[in-house]
Amino acid sequence: MSYNSADVSSFKDIWVFCEQRDGMLMETDFELLSEGRKLAHERGAQLVGLLLGENVKGLVKELGGYGADRVIVCDDPRLKIYTTDAYTKVICDAVMERKPEVLLLGASNIGRDLGPRCAARLHTGLTADCTHLDIEMTKYVEFLKEASTLDTEAIGFDMQDVNLKMTRPAFGGHLMATIICPRFRPCMSTVRPGVLKKDDFDRAKSEACVMEIYPVKLTESDLKTKVLRTVKETRELVDLLGAEVVVAVGRGISKDIEKGISLAKELADALGGGVLGASRAVIDSGWLSADHQVGQTGKTVRSRIYVALGISGAIQHVSGMQNAEHIIAINKSETAPIFDVATYGITGDLFKVVPLMIESLKEAN
Numbered sequence: 001m002s003y004n005s006a007d008v009s010s011f012k013d014i015w016v017f018c019e020q021r022d023g024m025l026m027e028t029d030f031e032l033l034s035e036g037r038k039l040a041h042e043r044g045a046q047l048v049g050l051l052l053g054e055n056v057k058g059l060v061k062e063l064g065g066y067g068a069d070r071v072i073v074c075d076d077p078r079l080k081i082y083t084t085d086a087y088t089k090v091i092c093d094a095v096m097e098r099k100p101e102v103l104l105l106g107a108s109n110i111g112r113d114l115g116p117r118c119a120a121r122l123h124t125g126l127t128a129d130c131t132h133l134d135i136e137m138t139k140y141v142e143f144l145k146e147a148s149t150l151d152t153e154a155i156g157f158d159m160q161d162v163n164l165k166m167t168r169p170a171f172g173g174h175l176m177a178t179i180i181c182p183r184f185r186p187c188m189s190t191v192r193p194g195v196l197k198k199d200d201f202d203r204a205k206s207e208a209c210v211m212e213i214y215p216v217k218l219t220e221s222d223l224k225t226k227v228l229r230t231v232k233e234t235r236e237l238v239d240l241l242g243a244e245v246v247v248a249v250g251r252g253i254s255k256d257i258e259k260g261i262s263l264a265k266e267l268a269d270a271l272g273g274g275v276l277g278a279s280r281a282v283i284d285s286g287w288l289s290a291d292h293q294v295g296q297t298g299k300t301v302r303s304r305i306y307v308a309l310g311i312s313g314a315i316q317h318v319s320g321m322q323n324a325e326h327i328i329a330i331n332k333s334e335t336a337p338i339f340d341v342a343t344y345g346i347t348g349d350l351f352k353v354v355p356l357m358i359e360s361l362k363e364a365n
């Protein structure tokens with residue numbers, strides 16, 4: 001098999017690594033497929049899911065419903081539980097043989113481990129932790145303005161001049177960097193869970209999706225680690241990603257931490273099954289566990305309601321909650337930047353304002 005990552009014209013199609021754990025697909029898979037669908041449409045390419053695991057064929061139609069034209073299934077008992085060696089080997093084999101133009105992975109713990117390994121082995125570039133993807137069409141549009149035909153060959157336009165634009169926060173989140181990988185393929189990117197919008201499930205697309213079984217070639221020497229047992233953390237983690245309502249606390253609760261947290265929980269309940277979030281200041285101070293963190297180095301939420309209690313609104317926090325539908329900010333400083341993104345802002349002491357909100361909500365219910 002000849003593989004040369006610099007031979008960019010021999011690569012085509014958009015691939016999405018579809019992560020599953022215990023036979024359950026991740027929400028990020030659907031977000032990536034929905035975005036991948038748009039990219040594939042613009043490139044006139046196929047959208048292909050890459051699914052690794054054991055007995056996972058039953059998941060193919062679900063991936064089709066979110067846009068995959070085809071799903072390549074690598075089914076093997078040695079892929080049941082994720083290991084870096086086995087997954088890297090199988091993915092790189094498939095990529096070297098089929099040569100996709102783009103390979104997208106979720107920036108989950110697994111994606112963050114797997115992406116760089118594969119990129120190094122495939123001799124290509126990777127943009128980690130992206131928040132936005134786009135196809136660079138500028139040159140194409142310029143050509144079309146001059147041309148009288150859509151036939152790119154006839155106008156001498158090289159479609160390989162079209163690049164995937166991968167955007168991610170840089171310099172501590174103070175600016176957004178857009179990165180391209182013009183000389184090598186595939187263009188690889190890990191994308192933060194929750195930032196891309198997932199489409200609705202489409203039954204017709206699901207039915208039309210084609211499954212392809214890829215022969216897994218693994219030998220004992222490919223596997224350097226063995227998972228002996230998996231110990232699940234018994235503590236219940238908060239589900240910020242799927243939450244409809246998030247009430248988040250910041251350093252503004254420092255006057256009485258326990259009271260601040262319990263008020264936030266009470267408000268979350270009064271708003272209807274809300275989930276407790278936090279700024280990084282709260283996590284770094286050890287007041288709440290890391291799974292509560294919202295922001296650039298935490299989770300990205302798209303809740304219907306987001307309440308920020310005593311949070312200043314630093315760019316790194318805002319990048320994780322600005323897509324919420326209704327943002328309610330309570331801060332004692334009227335110049336706090338959180339008010340710039342808030343739908344409703346209340347200037348005041350959270351310890352006085354929140355009990356009044358809870359009371360009115362209880363009365364209204």
Ligand SMILES: Cc1cc2nc3c(=O)[nH]c(=O)nc-3n(C[C@H](O)[C@H](O)[C@H](O)COP(=O)(O)OP(=O)(O)OC[C@H]3O[C@@H](n4cnc5c(N)ncnc54)[C@H](O)[C@@H]3O)c2cc1C
Binds near residue numbers: 278299
């Ligand atoms: C690389 C990098 C990544 C980062 N990632 C994240 C991230 O993922 N998430 C994140 O949140 N941060 C992140 N940060 C940190 C971020 O820059 C801020 O330091 C942090 O968000 C501040 O948290 P805060 O708003 O709770 O605290 P502060 O900035 O200290 O703000 C506290 C606010 O509370 C208000 N207040 C005080 N008392 C009261 C009261 N009684 N009632 C009402 N309001 C009150 C104050 O007016 C103030 O606005 C990151 C930073 C870096 C450099």
